[in-house]
Amino acid sequence: MSRRMTGLGFLTAMLAGLAVLRLLIDRDPVHGLSLAWPDASYAAFRWTAILVSIIIGCSLATSGVLLQALLRNPLASPFILGLSSGAGLGVMTAMYIGFATGNDALRSGANAGPALIGALLVLTVVYGLGRRRGLLDPLSLVLVGVVVSAICGALMMFLQRLSPEGLRSDILIWMMGRIPQSIATSHLILVGALAFLGVLIAMAMGRAMDAATLGEDEARSIGLSLGPVRLSMFVLAGALAAASVTVAGPIAFVGLIAPHAARLLIGPRHTLLVPAAALAGASLIVAADAASQALEFGAGRMPVGIFTALIGGPAFIWILKNRQTAGV
Amino acid sequence: MTSTSTEQHSGPAASLVVDHLSHSYGDIVALRQVSAIAQPGKITALLGPNAAGKSTLLRCIIGAIKPTSGRVLLDGKPTHGRSPYHLAQRMAYVPQRSTVAAAFTVREVVELGRYVLPRNHHRIELALQRMELTDLVDRPYAALSVGQQQRVTLARALAQLPNSIEDSAKAGHLILDEPVSAMDLKHVRDVVVLLRELTGQGVTIIMAMHDLTRAADMADDVWLMDEGTLIAGTACDVLTVERLQQVYGVPFEWLHGRLLTVND
Numbered sequence: 001m002s003r004r005m006t007g008l009g010f011l012t013a014m015l016a017g018l019a020v021l022r023l024l025i026d027r028d029p030v031h032g033l034s035l036a037w038p039d040a041s042y043a044a045f046r047w048t049a050i051l052v053s054i055i056i057g058c059s060l061a062t063s064g065v066l067l068q069a070l071l072r073n074p075l076a077s078p079f080i081l082g083l084s085s086g087a088g089l090g091v092m093t094a095m096y097i098g099f100a101t102g103n104d105a106l107r108s109g110a111n112a113g114p115a116l117i118g119a120l121l122v123l124t125v126v127y128g129l130g131r132r133r134g135l136l137d138p139l140s141l142v143l144v145g146v147v148v149s150a151i152c153g154a155l156m157m158f159l160q161r162l163s164p165e166g167l168r169s170d171i172l173i174w175m176m177g178r179i180p181q182s183i184a185t186s187h188l189i190l191v192g193a194l195a196f197l198g199v200l201i202a203m204a205m206g207r208a209m210d211a212a213t214l215g216e217d218e219a220r221s222i223g224l225s226l227g228p229v230r231l232s233m234f235v236l237a238g239a240l241a242a243a244s245v246t247v248a249g250p251i252a253f254v255g256l257i258a259p260h261a262a263r264l265l266i267g268p269r270h271t272l273l274v275p276a277a278a279l280a281g282a283s284l285i286v287a288a289d290a291a292s293q294a295l296e297f298g299a300g301r302m303p304v305g306i307f308t309a310l311i312g313g314p315a316f317i318w319i320l321k322n323r324q325t326a327g328v
Numbered sequence: 329m330t331s332t333s334t335e336q337h338s339g340p341a342a343s344l345v346v347d348h349l350s351h352s353y354g355d356i357v358a359l360r361q362v363s364a365i366a367q368p369g370k371i372t373a374l375l376g377p378n379a380a381g382k383s384t385l386l387r388c389i390i391g392a393i394k395p396t397s398g399r400v401l402l403d404g405k406p407t408h409g410r411s412p413y414h415l416a417q418r419m420a421y422v423p424q425r426s427t428v429a430a431a432f433t434v435r436e437v438v439e440l441g442r443y444v445l446p447r448n449h450h451r452i453e454l455a456l457q458r459m460e461l462t463d464l465v466d467r468p469y470a471a472l473s474v475g476q477q478q479r480v481t482l483a484r485a486l487a488q489l490p491n492s493i494e495d496s497a498k499a500g501h502l503i504l505d506e507p508v509s510a511m512d513l514k515h516v517r518d519v520v521v522l523l524r525e526l527t528g529q530g531v532t533i534i535m536a537m538h539d540l541t542r543a544a545d546m547a548d549d550v551w552l553m554d555e556g557t558l559i560a561g562t563a564c565d566v567l568t569v570e571r572l573q574q575v576y577g578v579p580f581e582w583l584h585g586r587l588l589t590v591n592d
Contacts, residue, residue, distance in 0.1 A: 072429035211443050213430040217392045218423060221503075222488060223416030223444030268430040 061281025064255030084250030090118020177305030206271025499530030
């Protein structure tokens, strides 16, 4: 128990430290990189970016924990079900329609609607095809997710070929994921509330997720109602990932690596794994956003998804090696 | 004791009844009109060649699959369609090999047996001790040998069984699918002793297995399956060399109290 509490404390401290770092990092064309308390005019942007990072990190990590439990697969991530390509296709379609009709608002891809519609459409299709004898089936879900991803990818490529050059790079940047420094208050409250509730509900489902790690017959035999539990995991994981995609695009790796980092610190039981993963996910995105703020390559701000993958990828391999030597 | 009549025995009322059960997977018929009664507080050995229908029967009994026709009655009510929450309080299930898709320790796996039941530290400790797992409690389940894993799964089922010493009317049911197939001889013997003890507390046990001699030794009743049909009775009645030769397709003989296949 104390080891788990120490783990949670460590993650909280890490998140706080990274948030302060993100707040202080300052880069301007004259003085270059420095650490300074921001002016009031900048502070609001930075606080927004930090808040959004935390919300997105909690959402994606919780979604990852839920999907790894649902699919009984440690390689599952929120985007394995094709949700990111679905959202991407939604955004791409809206951008293309905006370009074709001269509607600049749609063309910019800033609107959250198309991403949400694309993500929800994909979730509905995957849900419809991912069942066997009325029960959501892990293998069917993964296979359908992969195929739906491929189809959405092909359609995106199709639209890309029809589009002018500028539109192509815009959609590429969107697909890498980025943390906005300003966002509509209502949008922020909505995804923030969903992330907060999502973490709480997932914690409440912790023991059910523990039981769901057993095979189907066994899970039932110890008293788990698999149908309702799998459906809840699917809906909650999908909603959290879809909500975060509407704010930041599909940010890679967070939903995959945050649960594993949390497991290393506090073990596999889900009730505490959920908040630990949420803290780890939030830390990773804040860190990646800080990196994206600090590093300048003369080509404008890099999408934050580049840094989550660059930080998360090696970290994931390190965790993998450590798990093996620990015999876990 | 015939298998289809409830009126003949005078012990406690049968709580587990298989009633004209049929099941097909598409065109493949797995169970054909199977009927049998599990004697309460007794061990029933479920025997038969591969693909005879043993696992399908067990899965129908635990309510995991809906039979094509017929039903399994637990306390007079069909198991399929009953909530897992209620079934779990009457019946524990041990598959041949339990897969756990998480890095749980031995103790954490055994604790899952109490998933819908009140926390009971004492029952967990007792189950761990009984299966000689106290030295392994903090080891990851996945790192154990298959035989050790089978002991963990049995311990989980022990922790789940209703405490029938306190309330004999609520004696549980233990459904076992080749639970000792990978255990060493000492632990197999321990499990046999344990199962005997459990029947003394009123627990009804159905156990799929392949060792005919052990079945004849330990079981009160034998259910012998062949191509989806079932013959029930005492070991002496059911396990005749003629019938076994017919079912398994090889000649058998009794030698020094052991059933052996004849090598010519």
